[in-house]
Amino acid sequence: MSSPNIKAPAEIVSINPADGSEAGRVPETSPADLDAIVAAAWTAYRTSGWKDLMPHKRAEVLRAIADGLEAEKEDLARKQMRDNGKPLSECRGMVDYAVGTFRYYASACETLETEVTPPRGPYVSMTVLEPHGVVVAITPWNSPLMNDATKVAPALAAGNAVILKPSEDAPLLAPELLRVARARGLPEGLLQVIQGRGAAIGSALVSHPGVSMVSFTGGTETGRTIGVLAACKIMPVALELGGKSPHVVFADARRDLAVAAVIAGIFGSAGQSCVAGSRVFIEASIYDEVLAAIVARARTIRLAAPDAEGVEMGPLASFHHRERVEAFVARAQSEGGRILCGGARPEGAAYASGAYYPPTVIDGLGPDSLTCQEEAFGPVLVALPFADEADLIDQANGTAFGLACGIWTEDFRKGWRVGRALEAGSVWINTYKQSVTTTPFGGFKSSGIGREKGMDGLRLYTQVKSMYFGLQEAPFPVSK
Ligand code: NDP
Numbered sequence: 001m002s003s004p005n006i007k008a009p010a011e012i013v014s015i016n017p018a019d020g021s022e023a024g025r026v027p028e029t030s031p032a033d034l035d036a037i038v039a040a041a042w043t044a045y046r047t048s049g050w051k052d053l054m055p056h057k058r059a060e061v062l063r064a065i066a067d068g069l070e071a072e073k074e075d076l077a078r079k080q081m082r083d084n085g086k087p088l089s090e091c092r093g094m095v096d097y098a099v100g101t102f103r104y105y106a107s108a109c110e111t112l113e114t115e116v117t118p119p120r121g122p123y124v125s126m127t128v129l130e131p132h133g134v135v136v137a138i139t140p141w142n143s144p145l146m147n148d149a150t151k152v153a154p155a156l157a158a159g160n161a162v163i164l165k166p167s168e169d170a171p172l173l174a175p176e177l178l179r180v181a182r183a184r185g186l187p188e189g190l191l192q193v194i195q196g197r198g199a200a201i202g203s204a205l206v207s208h209p210g211v212s213m214v215s216f217t218g219g220t221e222t223g224r225t226i227g228v229l230a231a232c233k234i235m236p237v238a239l240e241l242g243g244k245s246p247h248v249v250f251a252d253a254r255r256d257l258a259v260a261a262v263i264a265g266i267f268g269s270a271g272q273s274c275v276a277g278s279r280v281f282i283e284a285s286i287y288d289e290v291l292a293a294i295v296a297r298a299r300t301i302r303l304a305a306p307d308a309e310g311v312e313m314g315p316l317a318s319f320h321h322r323e324r325v326e327a328f329v330a331r332a333q334s335e336g337g338r339i340l341c342g343g344a345r346p347e348g349a350a351y352a353s354g355a356y357y358p359p360t361v362i363d364g365l366g367p368d369s370l371t372c373q374e375e376a377f378g379p380v381l382v383a384l385p386f387a388d389e390a391d392l393i394d395q396a397n398g399t400a401f402g403l404a405c406g407i408w409t410e411d412f413r414k415g416w417r418v419g420r421a422l423e424a425g426s427v428w429i430n431t432y433k434q435s436v437t438t439t440p441f442g443g444f445k446s447s448g449i450g451r452e453k454g455m456d457g458l459r460l461y462t463q464v465k466s467m468y469f470g471l472q473e474a475p476f477p478v479s480k
Helices: 031-047 055-071 073-084 088-111 144-157 173-183 198-207 220-233 255-271 284-300 319-334 389-396 412-421 454-459
Strands: 011-015 022-027 123-131 134-138 161-165 191-193 213-217 237-240 246-249 279-283 338-341 360-363 380-386 404-408 426-429 462-470
Touching (some): 022 073, 031 134, 031 198, 055 088, 055 144, 073 088, 073 173, 134 144, 134 198, 161 173, 173 191, 198 220, 213 220, 220 237, 246 255, 246 389, 255 404, 279 284, 284 338, 319 338, 319 360, 319 380, 380 389, 404 412
Parallel strands (some): 134 161, 161 191, 213 237, 246 279, 246 404, 279 380, 404 426
Antiparallel strands (some): 123 462, 338 360
């Protein structure tokens, strides 16, 4: 019998959204432990020798971490599948992505160059890149291991210590990353994982005076809160936030490719993707025809358990997230939207105990409706016609967001022109949702600040220091 005075440590339980079973549990971090966690990060930063290792030596450890993740690919993919319900094939792709990210930043940190700047006196002037110190990485539930790697790999490559806070809705993968990193030679304390509710422990961590930089991926409202906390400390912050990305089909597009991309762009990951192409703009002359093709394909998407044969869309990541998506669709109807397919929980025994929601296509709404302005973060596509380029640009740019866009046209000049005019951090012309570890990624407007991935994603975790070596032979005069 346990003593009434000894409190059992709190735990976060992850629920498998495919069937409501328990996917796993992790201990919740107590806010009372934050001081010790931050202090341990500083100790590791200052005493482990990590930041002073030659970059090619840090790279060896990063490559070993990549190898460790790769060796456990199937187990990690299955754990993520249970944690947030993504189809197994996507989860395997996420592990591959994380592996590639650690390998890329190993090479990037070995090859990152600084400048010798033009002198204006008897000295040699140059820049060096210093780590920030203790970086906090906060990640969402939709793609845990991938988002964790996108922050942790470059932050470590740059020489920082990292405190990683995953979402309480997908808490199982971050401890695995930590375990693999430690087993593959990362010094103790350089990476720590804390678990708990974002609004409580996440905010406390961001506000902590010992934290030097925050890198956040999540919703725009949370990003705003974190941005304010960072501003009060004059602390650098990177914010990768939400989107309402336009996916544009011109009359001259290859329609088979465009329709397939529109479908993949919104219904891949069940729409729980920051770059989901959630507004499809179709040139008026082909609107009915292309919309009919999109709806016909959406109806055939195989909605099934994440490990089922041929699954194309699994459940949403949690039962409470399904309620949010349902409320979004109900509001679309109250705004006058026509539900062309989906729009209600699927029926049948296969779906009864999971957080399933079908591909949903809506039209009949104006670009200023809340449905066209706010992110659903689910499998909900809203269709809008446009008259010409000017009308398209006006409508497509008419939201607070600016994360990504897709353009389908056979006219490369038009693709270039429209791509330059759309307010988005990533533009895909005759493709969609390509987001590779080697190419910068981030948002315009309320979709974020800063760029992750690519060399920009490594520089993000450094600060520039200017160094001067004096060459003068005579003492300085007091004034020149
Ligand atoms: P949230 O903003 O709710 O949460 C993201 C992370 O922040 C979670 O770990 C959460 O913890 C934590 N958090 C919540 N409140 C605070 C706070 N006040 N201080 C510190 N941390 C906090 O987003 P979701 O998890 O719901 O993710 C979905 C959103 O993320 C979508 O809007 C999507 O567009 C965006 N996103 C953006 C991406 C990008 O690269 N631009 C990529 C993927 C998603 P907890 O969950 O434990 O409360």
